[in-house]
Amino acid sequence: MKWNSGRLWLHLLVYGIGGLVALFLLTQAVLLWQFDERAVRDALQSSLADTGRRVSVAGDITPQLFPRPGLTLEKLSLSAPDGRTPALAVAEARIGFAWLPLLLGDKEVTALALDGVELDLARDANGRLSIADLLRRRANSDVSVRLDSLALGRANVRFSDALSGRRWRLDALEMEADELRDDARLSARAVLDTGRQRVGLALAAPLRIQDDQVSVNALQLSAKAKLPEQGETQITLTGRLKLNFATLQASGEALRATLATQAPAAELVIDMPTVSASLASVELPRADLKGFMRQDRSEYRFAGRLDEIALTEARLAAQRIAGALTWLAGPHRLALSVDGPLDITNLDALKVEPLALTATATTPLLPRGKLVARLAGHLEGSLAASALNLRVAGSLDGSDLAADVRQFGFVKPRHELMLSVGKLDLNRYLPENSARPVAVFQDTRPLSLDWLDFLNVSGQLSVGELAVGRFRVNGVSAKIDATPQELAVSELSANIYEGQLTGSARLVRGNPHRLDVDQTLQGMSIRPLLIDLFNFPRLDGHGDGHVRVRAQGSNFAAFKDTLSGDVRMSLNRGALTGIDLVAALKNLPQELKDLGNTPVNAVTDQRTTFSTLSARFALENGVARNQDLKLASQLVNVSGGGKLDLVKSIVDYSLDVSANPREFARLKDVSVPLKITGPMSAPVYALDFNAMVKGKKTQGEKQQALKQELTRQISTILP
Structure with a gap:
C-alpha cells in the first residue's frame, strides 16, 4: 500500500465523510425514535402532580439536533398548587441534552433557555414562598438535570408580600450563566419597579456550584435610579457570598455597599466583615460607615460604626451606633458625636434612645474658642417622610441647655426648634x-x-x-x-x-x-x-x-x-x-x-x-x-x-x-x-446769643440788645 498515493487519501476522505453522515443519520434516528410528542406532553403534565401543580404546553414541541440535541417547547405554562391559578408562562423554552447519555438511552438536561417569561411570586403571612415546593429535591425520575448553561430573556417577575403588604416587579429581566459545572460566570440585568420608583439592576459574578451550594467570590451588584431630589443615584454591593438553596441560607464576607448620588454629590460606604442571612433575617456583628455629602458651599462628613445588627422584614436594630457627623461651611465647622442604640421599624420609623450627643462649633466669629455642648436625650423620625425630631438636654460650656429640634428633608433641610440656654457669655470667644x-x-x-x-x-x-x-x-x-x-x-x-x-x-x-x-x-x-x-x-x-x-x-x-x-x-x-x-x-x-x-x-x-x-x-x-x-x-x-x-x-x-x-x-x-x-x-x-438778638438786624442793635438783656437779668437777680 502506497501511503503517498492520491487515490488512497481520496478513498479515506470519502469513507470518513460517509461515516460522519451515517453517524449523524443514526443519531437523528435514535433521537427521533426516542422522541414521542404525546409522551413528552404527558410526562410534563404529570411531572409535578404530587405538588398539585399543572404543567401544560399549548404550542408545538419540536426536537432539535444542533448545536446539541434537545427540544423546543412553545407556550409552556405552570399553575399554582391549586392547579388553576397561573404561576408561570413561557413563550419559548429550549432544553438541551447531553450527547452520550442520550445515545445510551438516558436524558440529562445540560442547557435551559427560557424566553418571554411571566412569573408570579408571593410570600404568605407565614413567610412561605409560593415556589418553596419547587426548591426541594425531587424523587428519582428518568430525567436528570446537570445544567452547564442557563439563559432567561424578556422575563417579567411580579412579587407580592402578605407580610409587608408590598408589591414590586422585575421587568425586562435578562440573565446568562455559562460553564455552570466549573468556574461559571453569571450576568443579569433588569428593571425593578417598586410602584414609586424604577431602579435599573445589574449583576456580574463568577460563581461555583457544588450540590446545593453556590459560591460567589467576586460579587458585583449595582442599582441605578433617578430620584426627584438626588438626581442619578447608584448603589453597589461587592464581596463574597455563599448561597445554600437547600436550607435557603446565605453568608457573606468582606462585603462593601456604596451609595452615591449626583445632586447633591454624596457617597456612603458601608463595610461589613461578615454577614449571615436567611429568608427571615440578616445579622451582622459589625458594620463600619463612612461618607460625605457636598451641597452648595457646605459639606457633611460622617464616620462611625454599628454593632450587633439584626435586620428583619419589619425592623433594623443595632445595639450601638457610634460616630461623628461633621458639617463644614467655609471656615465654619460643627461636629456632632453620637452614641446610642439604633432602631428602625418597617424601614421607616427611626429611633435612637438613649442618645448621647456632643456638639462642638468652631468659627472665625468666635476666634478665641469654640462652643461645646454635651447633651443626652433621644432622636426619632420617619425616613419615608424625611423627618427627624431631636430632644436633648445638658450643658453648653457649663450652662444648662435644652433643645427640641425638628428637621424636614434630608437634602435641603428645614428646621423648627425650641432652644433654651441658662447662660451664654459670648465674650469668652470673641477676639481679644x-x-x-x-x-x-x-x-x-x-x-x-x-x-x-x-x-x-x-x-x-x-x-x-x-x-x-x-x-x-x-x-x-x-x-x-x-x-x-x-x-x-x-x-x-x-x-x-x-x-x-x-x-x-x-x-x-x-x-x-x-x-x-x-x-x-x-x-x-x-x-x-x-x-x-x-x-x-x-x-x-x-x-x-x-x-x-x-x-x-x-x-x-x-x-x-x-x-x-x-x-x-x-x-x-x-x-x-x-x-x-x-x-x-x-x-x-x-x-x-x-x-x-x-x-x-x-x-x-x-x-x-x-x-x-x-x-x-x-x-x-x-x-x-x-x-x-x-x-x-x-x-x-x-x-x-x-x-x-x-x-x-x-x-x-x-x-x-x-x-x-x-x-x-x-x-x-x-x-x-x-x-x-x-x-x-x-x-x-x-x-445762646442768637436767641437774645433774635429780630435785630444791625450789629449795633444786636450789641445793644445783648447789653439790655444781660442788664435786665442781673438787675432782676440782685437785691
Missing part, C-alpha cells in the same frame, strides 16, 4: 482687644451674613443670661426665623438695663444689608444703653421709650450713618451730666457773666438732676432732630430743641433754662437761653 470696647454702632468691621446661606430655621429661643460685648441681657425670649435671605426676630422680650424690652428686629441680606427695628422700652436705665450703642454718657435716668428705625449698610457704623425713623422717650429721676444748671442759677449773676464771656466745657462730675424728661426725635440718615425737649425738676425747668448728629458724633441744642419760682422767688422772671454744641463725648455750654 486690649483697647476700650467699641460701641455697637461704632463698629466698622464688615458684617458678613454668608452663614445665612445654610439656614432655614424657625423656632423659639430663650436665654437666661446673655453677654455680647458690653451688652448684658437677662430673660431673653424670642421667635427666630432665619433663611438665606434674612434673619428676623419677633415677639422679643428681654430684661435689659434694669428694664423690659419688647418688639422685633429684622436684618435683610443684600448689598447693602437692611436693618429694621421696632422696640418698646419700659423702666430702662438710659445711660448704659446710650454708652453701649453710641458711646454717649451724658444722659442718665430710668424711663420708657419706643424705637422704630430703619438703616442700611455693610457694617454697624454704616447702619448708624443711615438711621431713619422715630424715637420717643420719657425719663424719670435722671440727670444731665457735664453741667450743673441749678448751681449756675444759684450763683447768678457771676455764672451768667462767665457763660456770656467764655463757653464752658462739660465737667464730668457736674450734674443737672431732673424728675422728668421727655423728647421725640425724628431721625434721617443718622441725624436725630428734636423740637419738644422738656426737662422738669424741683429747682429748674428746661425746654428746647436741636439735633444729634450720629454720623459726625456732634450735638447742637438750644435750650431755655428757667428756675422753678417756688424755689427761687427772685429768679421767677429769669430765663437763660443756653447753647450746647460740640462732640457728644465733650460738649460745651454757652449763652
Whole structure:
C-alpha cells in the first residue's frame, strides 16, 4: 500500500465523510425514535402532580439536533398548587441534552433557555414562598438535570408580600450563566419597579456550584435610579457570598455597599466583615460607615460604626451606633458625636434612645474658642417622610441647655426648634482687644451674613443670661426665623438695663444689608444703653421709650450713618451730666457773666438732676432732630430743641433754662437761653446769643440788645 498515493487519501476522505453522515443519520434516528410528542406532553403534565401543580404546553414541541440535541417547547405554562391559578408562562423554552447519555438511552438536561417569561411570586403571612415546593429535591425520575448553561430573556417577575403588604416587579429581566459545572460566570440585568420608583439592576459574578451550594467570590451588584431630589443615584454591593438553596441560607464576607448620588454629590460606604442571612433575617456583628455629602458651599462628613445588627422584614436594630457627623461651611465647622442604640421599624420609623450627643462649633466669629455642648436625650423620625425630631438636654460650656429640634428633608433641610440656654457669655470667644470696647454702632468691621446661606430655621429661643460685648441681657425670649435671605426676630422680650424690652428686629441680606427695628422700652436705665450703642454718657435716668428705625449698610457704623425713623422717650429721676444748671442759677449773676464771656466745657462730675424728661426725635440718615425737649425738676425747668448728629458724633441744642419760682422767688422772671454744641463725648455750654438778638438786624442793635438783656437779668437777680 502506497501511503503517498492520491487515490488512497481520496478513498479515506470519502469513507470518513460517509461515516460522519451515517453517524449523524443514526443519531437523528435514535433521537427521533426516542422522541414521542404525546409522551413528552404527558410526562410534563404529570411531572409535578404530587405538588398539585399543572404543567401544560399549548404550542408545538419540536426536537432539535444542533448545536446539541434537545427540544423546543412553545407556550409552556405552570399553575399554582391549586392547579388553576397561573404561576408561570413561557413563550419559548429550549432544553438541551447531553450527547452520550442520550445515545445510551438516558436524558440529562445540560442547557435551559427560557424566553418571554411571566412569573408570579408571593410570600404568605407565614413567610412561605409560593415556589418553596419547587426548591426541594425531587424523587428519582428518568430525567436528570446537570445544567452547564442557563439563559432567561424578556422575563417579567411580579412579587407580592402578605407580610409587608408590598408589591414590586422585575421587568425586562435578562440573565446568562455559562460553564455552570466549573468556574461559571453569571450576568443579569433588569428593571425593578417598586410602584414609586424604577431602579435599573445589574449583576456580574463568577460563581461555583457544588450540590446545593453556590459560591460567589467576586460579587458585583449595582442599582441605578433617578430620584426627584438626588438626581442619578447608584448603589453597589461587592464581596463574597455563599448561597445554600437547600436550607435557603446565605453568608457573606468582606462585603462593601456604596451609595452615591449626583445632586447633591454624596457617597456612603458601608463595610461589613461578615454577614449571615436567611429568608427571615440578616445579622451582622459589625458594620463600619463612612461618607460625605457636598451641597452648595457646605459639606457633611460622617464616620462611625454599628454593632450587633439584626435586620428583619419589619425592623433594623443595632445595639450601638457610634460616630461623628461633621458639617463644614467655609471656615465654619460643627461636629456632632453620637452614641446610642439604633432602631428602625418597617424601614421607616427611626429611633435612637438613649442618645448621647456632643456638639462642638468652631468659627472665625468666635476666634478665641469654640462652643461645646454635651447633651443626652433621644432622636426619632420617619425616613419615608424625611423627618427627624431631636430632644436633648445638658450643658453648653457649663450652662444648662435644652433643645427640641425638628428637621424636614434630608437634602435641603428645614428646621423648627425650641432652644433654651441658662447662660451664654459670648465674650469668652470673641477676639481679644486690649483697647476700650467699641460701641455697637461704632463698629466698622464688615458684617458678613454668608452663614445665612445654610439656614432655614424657625423656632423659639430663650436665654437666661446673655453677654455680647458690653451688652448684658437677662430673660431673653424670642421667635427666630432665619433663611438665606434674612434673619428676623419677633415677639422679643428681654430684661435689659434694669428694664423690659419688647418688639422685633429684622436684618435683610443684600448689598447693602437692611436693618429694621421696632422696640418698646419700659423702666430702662438710659445711660448704659446710650454708652453701649453710641458711646454717649451724658444722659442718665430710668424711663420708657419706643424705637422704630430703619438703616442700611455693610457694617454697624454704616447702619448708624443711615438711621431713619422715630424715637420717643420719657425719663424719670435722671440727670444731665457735664453741667450743673441749678448751681449756675444759684450763683447768678457771676455764672451768667462767665457763660456770656467764655463757653464752658462739660465737667464730668457736674450734674443737672431732673424728675422728668421727655423728647421725640425724628431721625434721617443718622441725624436725630428734636423740637419738644422738656426737662422738669424741683429747682429748674428746661425746654428746647436741636439735633444729634450720629454720623459726625456732634450735638447742637438750644435750650431755655428757667428756675422753678417756688424755689427761687427772685429768679421767677429769669430765663437763660443756653447753647450746647460740640462732640457728644465733650460738649460745651454757652449763652445762646442768637436767641437774645433774635429780630435785630444791625450789629449795633444786636450789641445793644445783648447789653439790655444781660442788664435786665442781673438787675432782676440782685437785691
